[in-house]
Amino acid sequence: MSNRAKYAVGALVVFVVLLALPLPAWLKVLTVIGIPVAGYLALDPGQRRRLRGITRKQIGR
Known part of the structure; x- marks a missing residue:
């Protein structure tokens, strides 16, 4: 399971x-x-x- 999926599952549980x-x-x-x-x-x-120097597209990679 990727990190993005783990965050999504955690957010859904909350x-x-x-x-x-x-x-x-x-x-x-x-x-x-x-x-x-x-x-x-x-x-x-x-x-x-x-974190401020990173664009939104780069955060999701």
Whole structure:
């Protein structure tokens, strides 16, 4: 299984779990937006700089 497929399966599992939980809609949206933001903020400055220099087409390779 490729890395892209693993990320897609993981995102799908998180989505299904969030749908199943009796949480308010605003909290679900906050969670979906907050996870990638937290991941970006967890990078060190050098990694963030390198990520900003990459185009979207190159990220998926």
